[in-house]
Amino acid sequence: MLRLIERLLPRPVHRIALRVAYRLRHRWRSVVKAPLEGVSVFVTDLEGKLLLVRHSYGPEGWLLPGGGARRGEDAIEAARREIAEETGCKLENPRLLASVEETISGAPHTAHLVAARTLDRPKPDGREVIEARFFPTHSLPxxxxxxxxxxxxxxxGKLGGSAG
Structure with a gap:
């Protein structure tokens, strides 16, 4: 149902809604302290370039693609889903590199770091992700x-730096 509502909203309205929801979620997590899980995905192309994205909400700047894991969803499934939703790319041979316990918005968060390659060119959804590009690892934006x-x-460093 949520995906249907998202698709019915014009993109500019959806981007505004995402900004508001992001701020509300940050405040909610700082009060409730609910533990969540998510994925950050190191996606490389055949040349070894790293995929970075810019969101329409949240922190300014370039980020690793990824997002929240659904209840009962493993890290690899979450990575495949998030990358497909945000960029339209299909992951080849994804693998879990590490899981990191951290605090985000004052609440416990488990970040699963996943690496994979893609043969696809990213196509940002224009709602959540406004830009998605591959960059040489020696020249990140x-x-x-x-x-x-x-x-x-x-x-x-310690995780190996390759997505093969």
Whole structure:
């Protein structure tokens, strides 16, 4: 039902609704402290370039694609769904790299870091994601959020830095 409502709203109205919902969710999580799970996905193309996205809401700058995991959904399923929804890309051989316990909006959060390749060109949905592009790993765009920067550093270092 929610997806139907999203598709019926014009994109500019939907983007405004996402900004409001993002702020409300941040406040709700800081009060309720409900634990959530999500995925950040390191998607590379055949040249080894890394996919980054810019959202229509939330922090300014370039981010790793991903999002919340649904109840009962494993990290690989969540990664496939989020990447398809946000960019239209299909993941090839996704694998779980690590799970990180952190605090977001004052509440516990488990971030599953997933790596995969895609043969597809990203097509942003124009609602949640307004831009999606591959970048050479030696020349990533700015600004990046501190969380994105930390995850990319971990991916390059101890996590291996490849999505093969």
């Amino acid at each position: 700015e600004p990046q959020t501190p969380l994105t920067r930390a995850r990319i550093a971990a991916w390059r």
